[in-house]
Amino acid sequence: MNDQTTRQTGFLMNVLVVGGGGREHALAWKIKQSPRAQKVFVAPGNAGTARDATNVDIAADDIPGLVAFAKENAIDLTIVGPEIPLVAGLVDALEAEGLRAFGPSKAAAELEGSKVFCKNLLRTADIPTANYQTFRxxxxxxxxxxxxxxxxxxxxxxxxxxxxxxxxxxxxxxxxxxxxxxxxxxxxxxxxxxxxxxELIIEEKLIGQEASVLAITDGETIITLPAAQDHKPAFDGDTGPNTGGMGAYCPTPIVDEEMMAKIEADVLVPVVHAMKRSRRPFKGVLYAGLMLTAAGPKVLEFNARFGDPECQPLLMRLKTDLLEVLDAAADGKLRELDGLEWDERPSICVVMASEGYPGSYEKGHAISGLDAADQVEGVKVFHAGTSMSEGKVVNSGGRVLGVTAMGSSISDAKLQAYKGVKQIRWQGAWCRKDISDKARLVETK
Structure with missing residues (x-):
């Protein structure tokens, strides 16, 4: 049933989500809500995905193991979350066995896998970005x-x-x-x-606010998602070393309809065409990390997958059946969709991290208060760096949880998210206290 040539619209699907972070927990949680989802597996998953789906003890970069599991368990669609297996060619390996997958090929994933490739493509396609030089x-x-x-x-x-x-x-x-x-x-x-x-790149420092604009594409049609804003620096006020992301919120008021139209016309559409021309057609999630400068939006980087933690607040707001969307994208049929429906309420994700992150940190500390946090109105706790030990949820990574909440306004969503945060305890737990404050400043102007 999982061969593309025998697929029938509307049939129940076995789905495999590859990865073990907060993004993958959010994907599995949202896909599980689809009436077409029969079984949802996550490899390797975490303590949270074990609640909302079925974990599989296969590493995200174990390509032979993942392909074998997909064949043996009649997986109808594999959704690849992290960048490492994408860049390593997991989608190619699955499709070579007649298995369907959502995500870019190895060649297309180089858009994220090599910043030099990305910058050269941007220059060739005349897509606005910082001036740069490359060095070996x-x-x-x-x-x-x-x-x-x-x-x-x-x-x-x-x-x-x-x-x-x-x-x-x-x-x-x-x-x-x-x-x-x-x-x-x-x-x-x-x-x-x-x-x-x-290899390394030296580029001019751009001045402005950052925004993340993600789009789902099948290589021909592009569906742009609401803009989000990530918080990369470790500490309040955007200070400290860069991290994988300490929180995000969606939508961001700094990207209005006019700005979004410009981003689509000047960035997203040209890069999809450029990838097609370079014989690397891009299918999957195209993530544009942007700096909104006085001269207009400029590309900082491209990612080839859902952002983490942007994925969490985005999927909290999504009303459309995510599985239907990713299924259509895998088959090149996004043009047949009517568009996506979104909850009008904003959503905020606050990342709780291990002491010492983004440097070295201790693992194995028991986490309490998870159920209490999930019971706060509008809150869902997405697990990232967690695992089970002796019947208890423990921290096993640097970014441990993504406490995500919806509210009637950005201020209300922030209030609910931090109410959830206050319920959770483990030794050394910490988080930024100012997630979404930049949006609130825009709102009050």
Whole structure:
């Protein structure tokens, strides 16, 4: 039944969600609500997905294991959450066995897997982005900085990025020449981000507010989702090191209808056409990380999957059957959909993290108050870095939970989310206290 040629619209489906983070918990939770969802598996999952679906003890990057499971369990659609298996070619491996999958091919996922590839594509397609240079060695990059900035404390408004995947952490914003040279050393010499630092980019620092605009595409049709705003820096006031994301909210008032139309016309449509021209047709979630500058929106990066934590507040608001949408995208039939229906209420996700994140942290601390948090009006707790130990939910990752809430306004959604946060305890737990405050400032102007 899972061969594309024998698929019939409306049949019950066995679904496999690949990954074990908050994004995958949100995907499994939303897909489980579909009347067409028969069995929903998550590999490897976490303590939260074990409640809302069925966990499978297969790592997200174990491509042979995932393909074998999909064949043996008559999986009708595999939804790939994280970037690592996408870049490694999981979708290609599934489709080679006649199995249906939602997500880009290995070639298309290079849009996220290589920042150098992404920037070169943006330049070729004339899509607005920061000016940049690429380098293969620390010496080359260092000379570039030293030739342009002679004094150690001279202002050096640049951003230095590792080329490859670095779990959202391979981007260093610099203020001085000393900062820039240290960043180059960390990426290219110390290999703080592993092989992701084999190449690096130095680009101009853009000024403005960031926004995340995600779209679902089958390579021909694009369905744009409401704009969200992520909070990458670790601490309040956007200070501290970059993380995988400390919280997000949706929609963001800084992207109005006019701005969204410009983003679609100048960014999303051109990149889909450019990928098709380069014989890497993109199917899946196209995530544009944008800086809204005085000169208009410019691309910071592209991701090839749902953002985490943007996925959580987005799916809280989605009324349309998600499985129907992803099923149509996998078959190239998005044009047959009437569009998506959204709850008008905003939603906020607050990430609770382990002490020490994004650096080293301890695991195995028992978490209490999860049921109490879920009982707060409008709240759903999505698990990310959790597992079960001796019958208890414990922290097993840096970003542990995404406490997500809806409310009548952004202020109300924030209030409900932090009510949920206050119910939850474990040793060393912490979170940012200002998620969505930038939106509230826009609202009051």
């Amino acid at each position: 060695t620390a010496d080359e990059a260092g000379r570039y900085i030293k030739d342009r900035y002679t004094e150690p404390n001279d202002p050096v408004p640049v951003v230095i990025k590792a080329d490859g995947l670095a779990a959202g952490k391979g981007v260093i914003v610099c203020e001085t020449r000393t900062d820039a040279l240290e960043a180059i050393d960390r990426i290219a010499n110390q290999r703080e981000f592993g092989e992701a630092g084999a």
